[in-house]
Amino acid sequence: MxxxxxxxxxxxxxxxxxxxxxxxxxxxxxxxxxxxxxxxxxxxxxxxxxxxxxxxxxxxxxxxxxxxxxxxxxxxxxxxxxxxxIQLLGILRNVAEGHLAEVERLVSTYLTVKDKLEPIPAQELLERARNGMVTVLDVRPEEEYSAGHVPGAINVPLAQLEKQLDRFGDGKEIVAYCRGPHCILAFEAVAKLRSHGIKARRLENGYPEWKAMGLPTEQ
Amino acid sequence: MxxxxxxxxxxxxxxxxxxxxxxxxxxxxxxxxxxxxxxxxxxxxxxxxxxxxxxxxxxxxxxxxxxxxxxxxxxxxxxxxxxxxIQLLGILRNVAEGHLAEVERLVSTYLTVKDKLEPIPAQELLERARNGMVTVLDVRPEEEYSAGHVPGAINVPLAQLEKQLDRFGDGKEIVAYCRGPHCILAFEAVAKLRSHGIKARRLENGYPEWKAMGLPTEQ
DNA sequence: CAACTATTCAAGTGATTACTTGAATATTAA
DNA sequence: TTAATATTCAAGTAATCACTTGAATAGTTG
Known part of the structure; x- marks a missing residue:
């Protein structure tokens, strides 16, 4: 040929x-x-x-x-x-964010508080978690949590967060994460925790990105 | 919504x-x-x-x-x-190479000599070119060469390579590149040079990847 | 102005796509 | 064995896609 x-x-x-x-x-x-x-x-x-x-x-x-x-x-x-x-999906997202005006519009419409929720980079979370400085919160459904999660993370699906607020009364900062950078679950969890006076931020990306970066995971 | x-x-x-x-x-x-x-x-x-x-x-x-x-x-x-x-295209290629058997078949059918042509990584070429140890050869059409190329590279489109073989008689090693990792131009150029007893290898990737890596370019 | 050129638009055709529905297959449990 | 279940297959429909053809648009040149 x-x-x-x-x-x-x-x-x-x-x-x-x-x-x-x-x-x-x-x-x-x-x-x-x-x-x-x-x-x-x-x-x-x-x-x-x-x-x-x-x-x-x-x-x-x-x-x-x-x-x-x-x-x-x-x-x-x-x-x-x-x-x-996962890398491929990440860069697809990236290109979309950078070059499609419609994506920007959607993100700014739905995730208005995005910048205010102070995303924390994966590497930084890893160190802080090791030092016991933060509580890591996985807000995905239990099914996804049990297939793998950030070491030491506790799982409280968003729907049950309200009922279990008393688990976060120790003054430690909470870092919430979910499926990926655009997953709203983490945004909503942080917003809810803060509305109850609990110090909370979100992980910059989600679990798949964490795993793809080669950071430790747990099952 | x-x-x-x-x-x-x-x-x-x-x-x-x-x-x-x-x-x-x-x-x-x-x-x-x-x-x-x-x-x-x-x-x-x-x-x-x-x-x-x-x-x-x-x-x-x-x-x-x-x-x-x-x-x-x-x-x-x-x-x-x-x-x-460019990154997106690169990883698309990457995933295809890694997971589509048909790609493997095509590459091994057409680029049988792939491993023998000893690809040289971009970083290594940069250093060797700076030390004047290699001649960098751009085998793309002149139109593409003049839109940007590796610094110091000379442009000899594949079709004219045979006629201009005397330009490469100084014993220096040639490193040829073209449009990307699967571009056959560089493969054929290296094969042709070698068949004339000239020491030649190919760049691991092509010009777009070189540029995307942030390495210096020239116009 | 008119003549010319590069690009885009509009309409039409055959092929492909996403989805639905209902049947077929393969595995397990009774 | 039969009954039950998860998945796949097959057929049909409406929508979308790739490509062609010929006309329209917007610049440039004489």
């Missing part, structure tokens, strides 16, 4: 990955998978898609090499094919 | 970028643009697409925030929106 042929075929392969990333539902599935492996049914529930539709999207992701599967009993568990996929 | 609404709208925006990356012709356009800014007509010629078709693809890339335009006289010049876009 010709030189042109090789180049074009190569681009055609790269485009398969682009295609996989070209649908909002598939991106949402990838975000859930970035938290840890999950079954089709559980993903369907999380994304509110039908099971058949979810299955089809997942198969496309698999064909694009972004996820792998493992069958156990009746269930098929999907997981990301590697940490490069 | 609801929490769900925000998340979904955000993913819809990210998906716009995925859509832009979902077509082989658009990816090829991006690769050309990674060499430097170019007019619609010149891109149409390079990709062998019709002008109207090229224009439409470029507009899609612009709407996805990946390229920007500048009008000068009759011509509209397109260029990448930023270095993050």
């Amino acid at each position: 010709s030189r042109q042929g090789f180049k074009h075929q190569l681009f055609e392969q790269f485009a398969r990955i682009g295609k996989a990333l070209s649908n909002a539902n598939r991106l949402e599935l990838l975000e859930f998978l970035a938290q840890g492996e999950r079954s089709v049914e559980s993903l369907a529930k999380a994304t509110k898609l039908t099971v058949a539709n979810t299955s089809q999207h997942l198969q496309q992701l698999r064909q694009a090499g972004l996820v792998t599967t493992r069958k156990q009993g009746l269930r098929v568990y999907y997981q990301l094919a590697g940490d490069e996929v | 609801s929490r769900q609404g925000f998340k979904h709208q955000l993913f819809e925006q990210f998906a716009r970028i995925g859509k832009a990356l979902s077509n082989a012709n658009r990816l090829e356009l991006l690769e050309f643009l990674a060499q430097g800014e170019r007019s619609v007509e010149s891109l149409a010629k390079a990709t062998k697409l019709t002008v109207a078709n090229t224009s439409q693809h470029l507009q899609q890339l612009r709407q996805a925030g990946l390229v920007t335009t500048r009008k000068q006289g009759l011509r509209v010049y397109y260029q990448l929106a930023g270095d993050e876009v």
